[in-house]
Amino acid sequence: MHLFHVPGMNCGGCIRAIARAVQALDPQARVEADLETRTIKVASRQSEAALLNVLSNGGYPAEPVARPAA
Numbered sequence: 001m002h003l004f005h006v007p008g009m010n011c012g013g014c015i016r017a018i019a020r021a022v023q024a025l026d027p028q029a030r031v032e033a034d035l036e037t038r039t040i041k042v043a044s045r046q047s048e049a050a051l052l053n054v055l056s057n058g059g060y061p062a063e064p065v066a067r068p069a070a
Contacts, residue, residue: 002042002051004062009038014060021058025050039065
């Protein structure tokens, strides 16, 4: 699971566009979004770098969110 902060995501249309972009790269990917925190969780076999690239190319530059150590 990858976690990203997407500063430009602010509506349902953004979420749909992000999901389409990710699923164009990986049709089996699952995308969960939280508009309040402007974060997305992506379940995908693709690398973080590939996902960041497709998000940026889709008009939604993102940055990985560091997870706290367990």
